[in-house]
């Protein structure tokens with residue numbers, strides 16, 4: 001087996017009665033890597049997480065998580081993974097601290113670790129609040145804290161920042177990058193292309209149950225940069241968008257020689273544009 005592969009999917013397909021939800025999904029996740037599964041509603045993101053974590057059986061193909069076939073997962077694997085799907089499993093009447101402490105008992109995690117995680121998610125000052133009284137973003141952070149308490153090797157996040165305000169989303173991004181630095185592998189699903197471009201080492205674009213593009217966000221954007229364009233801002237002018245051709249190259253060279261360019265950059269497409277191009281579909285649907 002390739003080194004540091006923590007998760008691999010090969011030829012995974014899933015059929016619900018009349019619907020083919022996943023078609024021949026292949027991918028791998030390595031230690032210290034963040035992989036984003038991107039796709040519109042109904043693309044098959046949650047179904048994929050459920051198959052990997054043994055909550056749903058695939059129709060065909062194989063999923064291996066930490067060396068174990070996902071269809072034979074037993075309790076011991078849950079000591080090594082963390083799953084954040086929705087806000088379920090939070091005890092509303094217990095305080096923030098108690099919610100974490102119950103799990104610390106199950107996982108045999110020290111009080112120090114609870115404190116550390118509480119600080120990391122920025123909930124230390126709310127430790128005495130009943131969890132049912134937390135705001136949406138705070139609840140999401142508590143769920144995340146609980147999922148990483150036992151330092152899992154692989155973390156699954158189903159839309160971790162959906163519906164959160166930008167500053168809470170940024171706090172969660174920062175935390176995910178810290179966890180990645182610690183060597184955790186993170187599998188996340190999102191609708192948010194900017195989030196994916198910022199966080200993910202690799203992304204899979206999922207459309208109607210199929211991976212239509214896979215690679216680093218930069219690789220994917222450059223691959224789809226077919227009509228190369230440059231955006232140039234000259235002193236006292238509006239921004240110009242120029243195709244790459246010999247005439248424009250001479251123009252740009254002339255401006256450069258005369259030091260007239262205030263700003264110049266390439267115009268490769270964003271992940272969102274690529275997604276629209278390969279699927280013909282808007283993401284935020």
Ligand SMILES: Nc1ncnc2c1ncn2[C@@H]1O[C@H](COP(=O)(O)OP(=O)(O)OP(=O)(O)O)[C@@H](O)[C@H]1O
Pocket residue numbers: 016017019021039040041042043044045046047048
């Ligand atoms: N238990 C089930 N029985 C029948 N169909 C299902 C079941 N679970 C999911 N599906 C169907 O499979 C498809 C993929 O669903 P899934 O929940 O994986 O999508 P998703 O990408 O997570 O979407 P969202 O972004 O809305 O969460 C959908 O069309 C859904 O209706």
Ligand SMILES: [Mg+2]
Pocket residue numbers: 045046047158
């Ligand atoms: Mg989903």
